């Protein structure tokens with residue numbers, strides 16, 4: 489299935505791809521935070537059920553534990569400044585299924 493996430497140029501250097509679990513399946517999820525847009529409100533940090541985020545020295549969100557991300561997109565949908573992009577890819581096992 490193609491990734492239908494709207495294209496937005498990532499900025500900063502927080503892109504890490506790591507395996508995550510969703511509904512018992514392995515997925516790859518990447519969480520990108522645009523530090524030029526983030527205003528350090530903390531909404532994503534509070535909402536994330538997997539506690540993926542930490543704050544940097546300016547209070548901005550840092551996706552420090554991307555391996556725990558389930559690609560639920562709560563952070564992306566609730567960020568008031570559209571500073572987060574979550575990319576999820578199906579695993580090779582799912583592609584073969």
Ligand code: SF4
Nearest residue numbers: 526527529530532567
């Ligand atoms: S919700 Fe958006 S603006 Fe607020 S801390 Fe998270 S990334 Fe930054």
Ligand code: SF4
Nearest residue numbers: 536557558560561563
């Ligand atoms: S997509 Fe969900 S699990 Fe992943 S960082 Fe955002 S809120 Fe947390």
